[in-house]
């Protein structure tokens with residue numbers, strides 16, 4: 122039976138969509154926007170540090186307070202609102218296609234995940250307009266995050282991330298179930314492309330890491346808004362507890378980010394080297410091992426906290442263990458391109474440059490894992506250099522490789538290769554110019570998170586150089602944005618522009634809303650490549666042509682997230698003194714908070730009570746589309 | 748044979764796993780419970796770290812009344828059993844019994860909540876409020892989170908009974924019943940740990 126379904130257009134289409142490809146684009150748009158915001162913040166940081174002092178002997182650009190705010194929002198935005206969503210965008214765009222599925226397991230929750238992330242991010246950034254910006258670093262250490270030392274900005278941090286975190290958790294569960302239950306016939310686990318594998322492991326890490334952050338953030342909020350005592354030493358609380366909770370989440374978080382990046386590299390290299398991935402099963406094994414070890418090493422962020430020699434030694438050794446599976450990966454990548462017929466497209470440039478850059482970040486990571494050495498490096502620019510090598514040199518370079526690689530599939534248009542190469546050289550050289558010298562700044566004693574420094578300590582030139590590099594990177598990003606804008610009118614993308622190996626290249630670009638007219642039959646690793654080598658142009662179908670069932674669009678996820686957003690404000694300002702008595706009583710009596718939660722719960726109720734029967738795309742329609 | 752019964756006969760033996768949506772829901776819910784385990788694990792770890800910081804407030808040994816808690820435990824564990832009966836009734840396609848057993852489960856859950864609210868009320872009177880000490884904050888966070896889960900479960904299963912009444916048992920409602928019972932068991936398991944770690948260990952000192 123065919124149910125008629127409302128189809129929306131324009132803005133309503135985007136707000137109500139449950140199509141994973143559109144949600145992927147939403148993640149790209151929002152994540153890209155936050156990346157630009159975080160990038161502008163980075164430029165301001167670097168501008169400020171370009172010169173230690175102005176002519177009058179005062180700070181020349183930013184006050185200490187403003188610097189702390191910009192630095193905090195830069196880190197928080199980049200991690201939670203730029204890198205995470207861009208990765209989720211890629212997973213949405215690619216994973217269902219790579220496993221030969223028509224959709225994700227929970228289309229409705231997929232949309233909910235996006236909207237909670239989005240509203241959490243908006244809430245966090247509204248702090249710029251209320252003038253109470255988080256200024257506690259992205260790590261929000263106690264007691265700095267308590268009421269004694271920070272204001273409403275810390276509430277924006279705790280509640281904004283809380284809401285955004287719900288979306289991440291929901292997304293993680295969605296991808297786990299999608300990959301376990303929705304694979305096409307013949308797509309066994311050990312035939313899954315590596316990007317899917319890494320997305321799978323990353324989703325597992327999300328599932329076990331994010332709840333810890335949720336609890337930690339609740340504690341901060343309870344301490345601040347309801348006078349609880351979790352991290353308040355005077356009433357028996359323990360501020361080191363926050364460090365443990367944060368890093369039990371925080372270290373796995375960096376692997377949540379890097380594993381899909383590894384996955385993307387493992388797709389791009391074989392395609393442009395025209396060789397299969399070297400050591401596929403060892404890659405899978407290394408990914409799983411890294412996922413497991415990522416939970417065992419959190420205290421390497423706390424060597425200087427005073428945990429004692431034995432704990433420090435154990436966590437140091439555990440950390441170094443991660444270098445083994447990571448090393449396996451690096452050698453596998455090298456052997457993949459070794460002797461291949463390499464085509465240096467923009468995607469390939471980004472992917473190959475990723476390898477040495479990421480290795481440099483990994484090497485400084487092992488250096489930091491040596492506790493006595495870390496006592497020297499800790500909280501110095503050496504650390505800033507290290508994590509930007511893994512984050513920008515690792516995650517961002519591979520994300521850019523992935524963007525150039527999958528863009529045709531997502532948008533149906535080609536990006537311009539000349540502009541692409543310009544962007545690569547600007548970004549890549551700018552990156553090393555900015556961050557390489559920061560290793561030395563750190564070794565020369567410059568501490569992290571300072572807004573100024575005394576001149577003539579040997580740091581001036583290095584800081585100047587570093588800032589110049591940041592402008593090269595900014596130029597690279599601008600060229601990418603121009604490329605994106607031009608591509609709207611650019612050449613149409615063929616189904617398989619790169620001579621690809623995996624299933625997503627066997628269907629049109631952009632893929633139709635149902636992805637696969639007939640589910641494909643998978644005969645091995647690199648499923649599409651196998652068929653091409655047999656002289657075929659398409660996958661062999663695993664089922665006859667039939668009507669396809671689709672989920673209906675829904676506005677509920679949007680309103681559920683909006684409810685949480687409103688409730689967030691209700692809680693944040695419950696103790697605040699407003700001028701108007703009416704507003705005071707609305708917030709003070711938790712009426713706003715309850716109203717917001719009520720919106721969310723009513724939406725949940727509606728979702729539970731009204732079954733979604735979806736609709737069918739009939740065979741005639743499928744045939745009409747060719 | 749009435750129309751409804753004929754429809755029930757066509758239902759497969761395990762209706763919760765009959766459709767892909769159903770299987771997705773069950774698997775997704777298992778994974779969600781994995782995340783919940785970490786959530787409660789963090790709450791437990793915090794409680795263990797802070798349980799000694801009682802300051803001027805009463806200690807666990809002074810506060811806890813094991814008789815009341817044992818009664819609450821008994822009620823909650825029984826409700827786990829009745830939720831099993833509900834799922835069994837579902838597999839026998841006996842919608843009436845299914846609704847009855849779910850109803851009993853809800854009632855028992857509600858009884859547990861009444862005891863817990865009474866208990867908290869009593870503690871506050873004894874000078875053990877949420878803001879008294881790090882011990883009290885972590886106590887209320889852990890036990891209160893569990894209580895909130897029970898309250899949510901009561902509302903959820905209550906809503907499911909109404910849905911069963913209106914829509915009957917089918918491949919959409921069956922997975923809902925099944926995951927609700929998973930949720931309920933999970934809450935029970937958490938309570939067993941709370942009983943041991945908070946109350947028994949607290950009584951020992």
Ligand code: HEM
Nearest residue numbers: 163166192193196199200204258259260512569570571591
């Ligand atoms: C694109 C160019 C970037 C530049 C020029 C840049 C620059 C900086 C600088 C100078 C700091 C040090 C602030 C201080 O310690 O005083 C910083 C901190 C940080 N950056 Fe970046 N960054 C960039 C990109 C990124 C990206 C892409 C990420 C993550 C995905 C990121 C994550 C962080 C984090 C987590 C911090 C620490 C913030 C804190 O101390 O709380 N950065 N960045």
Ligand SMILES: [Cu+2]
Nearest residue numbers: 372419421422
């Ligand atoms: Cu770490």
